[in-house]
Amino acid sequence: MLLLVLKRETPLLIRIAFILLLTGALDSLALAEGLPVRARIQTLTPFASPEGLDRLSRSTAKTDFAPLANQFEPQATIAFCAPATAAIVLNALDPQGVEASHDRSRLTPADTRYLPRGLELTDRRYTQESVIAAGKKTRAQVLGEPMAVEGRMVRDGGYQLRQLDELLRAYKVATKLVIVDAHTPEAEIRRDLVDNLQRGGDYVIVNYLRSAVGQAGGGHISPVGAYDAATDSVLILDVHPSHYPWLWMPLATLIQGMRTRDGAENRGYILVRPR
Template sequence: MSRYSLMRAIERVSRPEWIVVVLTATLAACAPLPPAANQVTDQTAHQDTHQAAAAGMARAADGPLPVPPNLIALTQSTGQTRLIAATHNQSYWPLSQYFETQRNEAYCSVATSVMALNALGIRRPESTQYPDFPFFSQEDFFRSIDPQVANAARVSREGMTLDQLGTALSAFPVEVRKFHAGDLTLGQFRDLIRDTTSHSDRFALLNFRRVEIGEAGGGHWSPLAAYDAASDSALLLDVARYKYPAVWVPVTQLYAAAQAVDNVSGLSRGIVIVGTRANSN
């Protein structure tokens, strides 16, 4: 409705009807595009797109999607008890201090990376977002990365593969190791998670596909913050916090999710481990 049409309508109606006219016009201006015009295609299997309907899950009207029954949210008492009891939980404390929400639906790799970089306590760059305080931010992440490796425009559309993020992180003063899940046994995969989460100076960044852990969506990145041997599960700090909370996931399901083939690289997903290195401060 144009401004002129709105004013003419207001002149012709009573006060109660006037309120209805204004609300209708306002809601129309804020309404989302029709599904056909607003649909995002997950061709690359990187974007964490909305696939709740396809998975038979209804979106909650006032928050994120419901947590699948095979997962335990950290906000549940069981999830909190598991974190405290876990022997391998040292990654949680620094990561939780810098927990971020990805700034768009394809920036899961970026949000995961800046969480880890800030949590490592290495020298931070100048920040355009916080001029007086050096900080790793999603806005400035690509500043020191070769645009041929990754750039903001491309990643905003496609996300990043395992090898791509590993190479991008090598531009920072950190030690980077990449592991495709297809090259690991379940035992080796579990050992990587257990050993890494036992430290506060290295972090496991998981590239996985949501459907294998019962969630709605495609390829995704998030850090793993703890491992509980009793339940053989790992704590996933989901950077798409508008969609899912932090959850405990059985390692067997994480392994299957990390083995899922990335449509862009044609290789399995997996883990990137980023840690401090000598003279990194």
């Protein structure tokens, strides 16, 4: 590899040529890794930055932000991005927990030893644990225990998007599952997401490959909080904030991250509303 040190006295044309050469080299590297070039060079903007806060301030498609932020909780394990996302969305749809149950799984016998008889410590609320219990996959299978798939035992940790959609429909919600393959029009995806974010009472869940959007890691699921038309970007409320902060992601980059394989089919998104 040829390394050049560009100083202030280096002629302008040489500096421009070097930048173009470097850009081409980065594009070639992305292609060699099998990743979309545009996703590699578009900027992911932290929500907590001045620019990130400005985007939320000027956004006209942010009705979902406050309800989701109010119910936000991080994933309990690296395999629980889908249960965490489901719990956040279900609590946003039913903030009083009318249809939820009391989840006592985090309590030990010692926790209630000295309490008055009949006192309930927990609220009616959707939790990551109760959401998992409502689905077909067991907690052990979510964490990697082999399960029977088409006559053979396979490890299928976490959730694929269709599995999450099936779990959500166990509750009193209606969903629209969209698998984003090579034939799914970008205009259709943009319309679905922007229309939803402009309208209150329904929510967007996205499933994308981190390495295809410029992050380290594999597949991930999180809710979306807002859309900024000026930068054509969406606010990902990442449920793994200890590693990845909330950030604005160019919509084109997100779509590239969804056009990736996850088991039997591609990733995509789910629109969730009350049934």
